Amino acid sequence: MQSKIFNSQKSDYSTQGLFLGEDSGLMDTINKKFPRIWKIYKTLKKMDWDENEFDFSDCAVDFKTCSPSIYRIMIKNLAWQWETDTIAARSYLPILAPFISSTEAFAAYTEITKNEIVHTLTYSEIVRNSFDNPEEVFGEILAITESLARLDTVSKVFSTIYKVSHEYALGLRQASDIEVQDAVWTFITTMLCVERLQFMSSFAPTFAVCNTGLFNPIGKAVQKIAQDELEIHVEMGKEVFKFIPAGIWDRIKPNLEAILEEIVERELTWAGYLFAEGDELVGVNEHLLKEWVLFNAKDLYKLFKFESKYSLPKVNPLKFMEKWLDISKTQPSPQEEDNGQYKLNSVRKDDVGTTFEIDF
Ligand SMILES: [Fe+2]
Numbered sequence: 080m081q082s083k084i085f086n087s088q089k090s091d092y093s094t095q096g097l098f099l100g101e102d103s104g105l106m107d108t109i110n111k112k113f114p115r116i117w118k119i120y121k122t123l124k125k126m127d128w129d130e131n132e133f134d135f136s137d138c139a140v141d142f143k144t145c146s147p148s149i150y151r152i153m154i155k156n157l158a159w160q161w162e163t164d165t166i167a168a169r170s171y172l173p174i175l176a177p178f179i180s181s182t183e184a185f186a187a188y189t190e191i192t193k194n195e196i197v198h199t200l201t202y203s204e205i206v207r208n209s210f211d212n213p214e215e216v217f218g219e220i221l222a223i224t225e226s227l228a229r230l231d232t233v234s235k236v237f238s239t240i241y242k243v244s245h246e247y248a249l250g251l252r253q254a255s256d257i258e259v260q261d262a263v264w265t266f267i268t269t270m271l272c273v274e275r276l277q278f279m280s281s282f283a284p285t286f287a288v289c290n291t292g293l294f295n296p297i298g299k300a301v302q303k304i305a306q307d308e309l310e311i312h313v314e315m316g317k318e319v320f321k322f323i324p325a326g327i328w329d330r331i332k333p334n335l336e337a338i339l340e341e342i343v344e345r346e347l348t349w350a351g352y353l354f355a356e357g358d359e360l361v362g363v364n365e366h367l368l369k370e371w372v373l374f375n376a377k378d379l380y381k382l383f384k385f386e387s388k389y390s391l392p393k394v395n396p397l398k399f400m401e402k403w404l405d406i407s408k409t410q411p412s413p414q415e416e417d418n419g420q421y422k423l424n425s426v427r428k429d430d431v432g433t434t435f436e437i438d439f
């Protein structure tokens with residue numbers, strides 16, 4: 080049997096790291112070395128939800144009657160979120176799979192990838208149910224070129240690892256190849272920047288609109304997506320980052336610093352674009368959104384121990400985001416609306432003793 084399919088000669092079960100060990104053999108729970116990653120996998124498995132849990136049909140009226148300003152902001156945001164979650168769903172496991180050595184990491188990345196599928200299907204369901212002609216809006220969304228430009232930096236990193244990943248899977252590259260090592264860890268850390276910074280900044284205009292009472296089902300669904308991102312995907316990224324080999328970190332650090340700065344710049348540019356047509360939102364303007372971007376970037380600068388050229392806000396400039404990002408503070412009565420929070424509550428009970436380090 081080809082060793083990439085099943086490696087019966089594998090000898091590093093008890094010593095292998097997360098990535099780039101000998102080719103995979105048995106998936107085993109005997110040699111577990113990453114208990115926190117296992118916990119993340121189990122927690123997300125229990126949090127599994129479905130894109131059809133929410134009835135988005137009420138949103139059709141809101142899209143028809145809201146101001147052009149709100150309409151534009153909602154569509155611009157949906158475009159980016161839908162596209163980026165599609166990329167996440169198609170890249171997380173497919174790209175990382177050839178490199179993953181540990182069973183815990185394989186299980187966790189599989190579950191996260193499944194979760195990204197739920198996210199992107201949710202955006203698709205929002206569009207399918209909210210418009211009389213979803214095909215037209217589909218085209219409208221794909222025509223927003225700024226949303227792909229916002230991912231320009233990220234797409235360069237993903238293109239590199241896409242090629243390296245396939246070459247590695249075909250046996251054309253080895254684990255000792257520094258380009259392979261750097262591509263894996265640059266992908267992991269860049270994805271963390273997307274999830275911790277770009278997604279968190281994209282949620283702010285959505286929640287600002289939903290704060291006014293509009294698009295309630297979208298608010299609830301996106302709130303679940305935000306919770307998955309912040310409490311699970313970001314925590315996974317931070318946990319995995321703890322295991323980056325020192326030599327690889329020294330090599331990729333300057334490039335990652337430039338990537339983070341570029342991502343911050345992309346977000347600041349997007350904040351300008353979002354309000355470019357004089358569009359207005361209650362509770363968020365261009366300045367506050369930029370401050371929110373920098374406030375989220377602060378967590379990454381701290382994690383990577385990078386100096387920032389920006390003045391990073393000490394306090395959260397968008398207080399209302401705390402309510403939306405902490406689901407327990409926004410419990411609706413179950414009779415009133417689709418309540419996406421029941422699963423979280425059952426997960427919480429199971430999570431006693433687990434500390435998730437969300438930095439705000
Ligand atoms: Fe996602």
Ligand SMILES: [Fe+2]
Nearest residue numbers: 167274308312
């Ligand atoms: Fe994610």
